Amino acid sequence: MNNKPKIGVYVCHCGVNIARTVDVEAVREFASRLPNVKVVRNYAYMCSDPGQLLIRDDVEKEGLNRIVVASCSPRMHENTFRKTLAAAGLNPYYLEMANIREQCSWVHEDREEATAKAKKLVYAAVAKARLLEPLYEKEVEVEPASLVIGGGIAGIQAALDIANAGFKVYLVEKTPSVGGRMSQLDKTFPTLDCSACILTPKMVDVANHPNIELLAYSQVEDISGYVGNFDVKVRKKARYVDVDKCTGCGICAEECRLKGRIPSEFDMGMGKRSAIYLPFPQAVPAKYTIDPERCLYLTRGKCGKSPKCADACTAGAINFEQQDEIVEFKVGTVIVATGFDTFDPTRKPEYGYADYDNVLTGLELERLVSASGPTGGNIVLGEGENAFVPKDIAFIKCVGSRDKSVGNEYCSRVCCMYTAKLAHLVEEKIPGANVRIYYMDVRAFGKGFEEFYDRVRREGIRYIRGNPSEIFKRGDKLVIKVEDTLAATPLEDEVDMVVLAVGLEPRKDAREIIDILRLSQSADRFYLEAHPKLAPVDTATDGVFLAGCAQGPKDIPDTVAQAKGAASSALVLLSSGKVKIQAQISFINENTCRGCGYCVEICPYGAIELVTISRMGNPVQVGRVNEALCKGCGACAAACFSGSAQQKSFMDRQILPQIAVLGVMR
Amino acid sequence: MNTLMNEELQDFIQKYDLYGCVQCGRCTGGCPVTVRTNLNVRRFVYNSLDQSMLEDLAKLPEIWDCTACNTCAVRCPKGLKPVEVLMGLRNILVVDQGVVQPTVRDALESVFLEGNPWSKPRKTRSDWMEGLEVRIAEPGEKVENLIFVCCTVAYDPRVQILAKNLVKLLNKAGVDYGFVGDDEACCASEVHHLGEEDLFMEMVEGNTELLNEFNAERIVTISPHCFSTFKNQYPSLKPKVIHYTQLIAELLEAQKLSFDREFSGKIVFHDPCFLGKQNGVFDEPRAILKQIPGVEVVEFERKRERSLCCEGGGGKMWVETESKKERLAETRARDAGELGADILAVACPFCVLTLDDAIKAKGLEEQLRVAEILEIIGDLVE
Ligand SMILES: Cc1cc2nc3c(=O)[nH]c(=O)nc-3n(C[C@H](O)[C@H](O)[C@H](O)COP(=O)(O)OP(=O)(O)OC[C@H]3O[C@@H](n4cnc5c(N)ncnc54)[C@H](O)[C@@H]3O)c2cc1C
Ligand code: SF4
Numbered sequence A: 001m002n003n004k005p006k007i008g009v010y011v012c013h014c015g016v017n018i019a020r021t022v023d024v025e026a027v028r029e030f031a032s033r034l035p036n037v038k039v040v041r042n043y044a045y046m047c048s049d050p051g052q053l054l055i056r057d058d059v060e061k062e063g064l065n066r067i068v069v070a071s072c073s074p075r076m077h078e079n080t081f082r083k084t085l086a087a088a089g090l091n092p093y094y095l096e097m098a099n100i101r102e103q104c105s106w107v108h109e110d111r112e113e114a115t116a117k118a119k120k121l122v123y124a125a126v127a128k129a130r131l132l133e134p135l136y137e138k139e140v141e142v143e144p145a146s147l148v149i150g151g152g153i154a155g156i157q158a159a160l161d162i163a164n165a166g167f168k169v170y171l172v173e174k175t176p177s178v179g180g181r182m183s184q185l186d187k188t189f190p191t192l193d194c195s196a197c198i199l200t201p202k203m204v205d206v207a208n209h210p211n212i213e214l215l216a217y218s219q220v221e222d223i224s225g226y227v228g229n230f231d232v233k234v235r236k237k238a239r240y241v242d243v244d245k246c247t248g249c250g251i252c253a254e255e256c257r258l259k260g261r262i263p264s265e266f267d268m269g270m271g272k273r274s275a276i277y278l279p280f281p282q283a284v285p286a287k288y289t290i291d292p293e294r295c296l297y298l299t300r301g302k303c304g305k306s307p308k309c310a311d312a313c314t315a316g317a318i319n320f321e322q323q324d325e326i327v328e329f330k331v332g333t334v335i336v337a338t339g340f341d342t343f344d345p346t347r348k349p350e351y352g353y354a355d356y357d358n359v360l361t362g363l364e365l366e367r368l369v370s371a372s373g374p375t376g377g378n379i380v381l382g383e384g385e386n387a388f389v390p391k392d393i394a395f396i397k398c399v400g401s402r403d404k405s406v407g408n409e410y411c412s413r414v415c416c417m418y419t420a421k422l423a424h425l426v427e428e429k430i431p432g433a434n435v436r437i438y439y440m441d442v443r444a445f446g447k448g449f450e451e452f453y454d455r456v457r458r459e460g461i462r463y464i465r466g467n468p469s470e471i472f473k474r475g476d477k478l479v480i481k482v483e484d485t486l487a488a489t490p491l492e493d494e495v496d497m498v499v500l501a502v503g504l505e506p507r508k509d510a511r512e513i514i515d516i517l518r519l520s521q522s523a524d525r526f527y528l529e530a531h532p533k534l535a536p537v538d539t540a541t542d543g544v545f546l547a548g549c550a551q552g553p554k555d556i557p558d559t560v561a562q563a564k565g566a567a568s569s570a571l572v573l574l575s576s577g578k579v580k581i582q583a584q585i586s587f588i589n590e591n592t593c594r595g596c597g598y599c600v601e602i603c604p605y606g607a608i609e610l611v612t613i614s615r616m617g618n619p620v621q622v623g624r625v626n627e628a629l630c631k632g633c634g635a636c637a638a639a640c641f642s643g644s645a646q647q648k649s650f651m652d653r654q655i656l657p658q659i660a661v662l663g664v665m666r
Numbered sequence B: 001m002n003t004l005m006n007e008e009l010q011d012f013i014q015k016y017d018l019y020g021c022v023q024c025g026r027c028t029g030g031c032p033v034t035v036r037t038n039l040n041v042r043r044f045v046y047n048s049l050d051q052s053m054l055e056d057l058a059k060l061p062e063i064w065d066c067t068a069c070n071t072c073a074v075r076c077p078k079g080l081k082p083v084e085v086l087m088g089l090r091n092i093l094v095v096d097q098g099v100v101q102p103t104v105r106d107a108l109e110s111v112f113l114e115g116n117p118w119s120k121p122r123k124t125r126s127d128w129m130e131g132l133e134v135r136i137a138e139p140g141e142k143v144e145n146l147i148f149v150c151c152t153v154a155y156d157p158r159v160q161i162l163a164k165n166l167v168k169l170l171n172k173a174g175v176d177y178g179f180v181g182d183d184e185a186c187c188a189s190e191v192h193h194l195g196e197e198d199l200f201m202e203m204v205e206g207n208t209e210l211l212n213e214f215n216a217e218r219i220v221t222i223s224p225h226c227f228s229t230f231k232n233q234y235p236s237l238k239p240k241v242i243h244y245t246q247l248i249a250e251l252l253e254a255q256k257l258s259f260d261r262e263f264s265g266k267i268v269f270h271d272p273c274f275l276g277k278q279n280g281v282f283d284e285p286r287a288i289l290k291q292i293p294g295v296e297v298v299e300f301e302r303k304r305e306r307s308l309c310c311e312g313g314g315g316k317m318w319v320e321t322e323s324k325k326e327r328l329a330e331t332r333a334r335d336a337g338e339l340g341a342d343i344l345a346v347a348c349p350f351c352v353l354t355l356d357d358a359i360k361a362k363g364l365e366e367q368l369r370v371a372e373i374l375e376i377i378g379d380l381v382e
């Protein structure tokens, strides 16, 4: 193509949005006198079909080879006009936009001044358009496999959907079993389905699915690469049990010298397990694990004469020599479904959780009411002779949520409903119990929630509006200091048991995944989605998606919906098999680069690394951009001391003339 | 008659972030005085949103029941300070409407004229030092610990012993210290709580200037009230501020101080609101007591963050609460008695005064006495 610039300038009225404040005719007239400008037109709506046709016709008839559109923000219509250029047979990157709407007509009132500014913006765009170069989008292949991190209900659902679509899934779960928090719940609101009954089949499906490789008791150590091509390294922790031999019979746990001595994580420390254990009866995989921090043999090198588990195991599955194993594989997409932690109520010492055994958390009560729990589903407090069934029971909502004093300003979204559910279960299990719920608001926003809340109240559960301030003990009773705000009456309510409806928090180990994947966090410290409304499962890193409570508190219905969304987003990439990568990316001139590495540090996407090249026979370090990772933010170009890092379409020699025009012209 | 400008009223809402309140009731729920008075601080937060009511609210007697323990502010999930709303109303009453009880007027006048609320002459502030070897700090000269005595400790014969014992301990431990001396003036904590905001600001300015002139690494206060006020309400004060229990715990830890005598008895420690709840100093006083040879330290059921206020702060030294119900200090004394404690230990001069009275009222003098930590340990060191 003849590269002498022949520029077409198109000034849009945007109905009256621009034309009311900017004299578009004056701008047109002005632009026609600018160097290299061959055609200038103004038109009511440039983005409309006829508007775009104007450009196509002029390219054909007048041989234009650069286009300037003076209209709205490029965020709005840059893509529209790039397609117009492509349709006209021009490289789409020969487009420059002058934003005379958001940056001019919408923010000014004086017509004369606004018109002068619009002229300036158009002149600047023309100055840059002359220097534009053609760019070409590249495509890369997508590895037809996905990594799912976290085996709670979110991870399970996402893994199943992707696997059912015919793609390979690696599901990495940190603990010995999948299931997550949902496996600890007794019944689920608002329908009161038994949690295990609806979850267990899905857990089994995960284990049996031909497309799913379940890596339980494992941790992601490293992920490198970019969308479509992630290299993953996973550490499979030693279980000291040969999973191919273990039949899950459980004789080992029966025989373990520490049987009944170790607090069970699954039962929130209220039940006890052995050093070799299955976290819970329905665990998947149904393989035993030796707790390396507790096992006598592993910690002291000696367990009686010989380890009793090994003696008992008829399958010969116990293997104290087992080592961690590193597994490496490639995937095209990653789904982060690492879930949440519950709020630690010792951070609100006024509730006495650390001091009083009869102050429980909601999750602890879930285990107490569960038939598979430490008390077989009976709500009994105390032990031995002191055991008793509580009669006066109070729930306190919003513990650790909506509370600036502990740094959690957000609503945890599930506590209102799980409180209603647990209150119902308590009422059912303890006939004649006096159950009251202290609350500041009741948020029953989901499908069937308000109906459930109505039902529970009518079952005889009192809702008292007031958020308790303090708990102390008087004799055998716990005293709740609270105001009934509707009656404006301060109370000292004496009860046998207090249940704290603790909120949901980001996991304490959330940083691990942040460091590996360079995720961001929102103000509430949960992982940040790319856009709160329009890209709720995407992240700033292409090919990495979020599902479940890792992104923010949510109930099971929302978790599953989001997991399905994340799976489908991953499937879009996996099934198309190819992904386009940005054209307006950065590059580094290796002849002038001084290898200071400043860009490497500044790049938010980890797209630049230092490589060693030979310069006149000497090895030197220079920065190099990974084109698949670069998002074209330009941070490196702004930071580079030697001007070696440049961003395509925004190179110094392209934008300096543009800036110069803005600076000198009146 | 409306004595307030519309703007002032608007500012009231802004200043106390009244729109931030969600009416959860944690403030009133936690407020210790609700068991014996009509004060419902949440309702003051709520009603203050109606500007036309402010002046009437300021006239309600229960605004004077607040002890400024700050429980409401500590517990509020939205970061409001309900207690300050009450102080704002007191300010409207005292300053804008000029309605002041005689006891309060005397205290305020005394602070203005004599630098203390006890109507004592300024020039006798250091009289307690007589016969003691006390180091006085010089402005400009480097000093590690600048000691601030407190008006009550300086003048009230019941608690002067605190300052005297502190001198003894500091000398013994070879600490680099200096007292502020004759120029020391009221920290004005109680001025703020009595609603005289203008005088409070004036005192803050004067004291900041005075204390910044010393080249001190840190200021050590005897009273938790001075401690909390300097720490939280003196934005331009340069040195760090600590409470004496923090200094003593530090000296014991570094083995610069040790006890020569033992005390074989039971001690229960009462957390002063201005030290514990408001500033998180819970461990140091306990650490000191636990190092006393022979001692048995026991705990109240309501301890640390859940401690019960003794009603000594918030201007309560000058305004009596009309209530026939048991005083909180009496509840405290009774609980200490039930624990079988020999000493009800405190770390605050106001607590000494309120609890002393309570023990007498409850007729517990025979089995129990109140002692400030400085009183206790002063006796245990040669
Ligand atoms: C007391 C209580 C009661 C509830 N009751 C109900 C109810 O009745 N109905 C309802 O709809 N919702 C209820 N919920 C909410 C429900 O628990 C959540 O919606 C659901 O568990 C979210 O699932 P998830 O997969 O996102 O997270 P999780 O359940 O937390 O699962 C995350 C999984 O990821 C694993 N993991 C974490 N980090 C890593 C890592 N770095 N590498 C590998 N694996 C990792 C964890 O071990 C875990 O298995 C309740 C919540 C609580 C606290
Ligand atoms: S604790 Fe705070 S938010 Fe709650 S009622 Fe009191 S002032 Fe309002």
Ligand code: SF4
Residues within 6 Å of the ligand: B027, B030, B031, B032, B033, B041, B065, B066, B067, B068, B069, B070, B071, B072, B073, B082, B083, B086
């Ligand atoms: S400061 Fe203490 S006494 Fe005053 S209102 Fe708040 S909680 Fe009640």
